[in-house]
Amino acid sequence: MKKLVPLFLLPLFWSQSFAQSHQVLTSDGELLHITVKGNGIPCLYLHGGPGSGSWWLEKFMGEELSNF
Numbered sequence: 870m871k872k873l874v875p876l877f878l879l880p881l882f883w884s885q886s887f888a889q890s891h892q893v894l895t896s897d898g899e900l901l902h903i904t905v906k907g908n909g910i911p912c913l914y915l916h917g918g919p920g921s922g923s924w925w926l927e928k929f930m931g932e933e934l935s936n937f
Contacts (some may be wrong), residue, residue: 889905 870908891903893901895901
């Protein structure tokens with residue numbers, strides 16, 4: 870079973886390898902983290918609250934996010 874764990878994690882890391890991530894410092898000193906994926910119509914996802922990242926959205930939406 871321990872040998873299967875990397876196989877389950879591989880899709881997560883595989884999808885992240887195609888993402889372009891960078892940071893932007895705004896004029897008021899806030900640091901924005903940006904991830905760019907796909908080549909369709911842009912989709913802006915704004916989240917709030919501590920610990921509320923984009924990981925859960927990518928987990929449940931997966932390839933559907935590439936359609937935007």
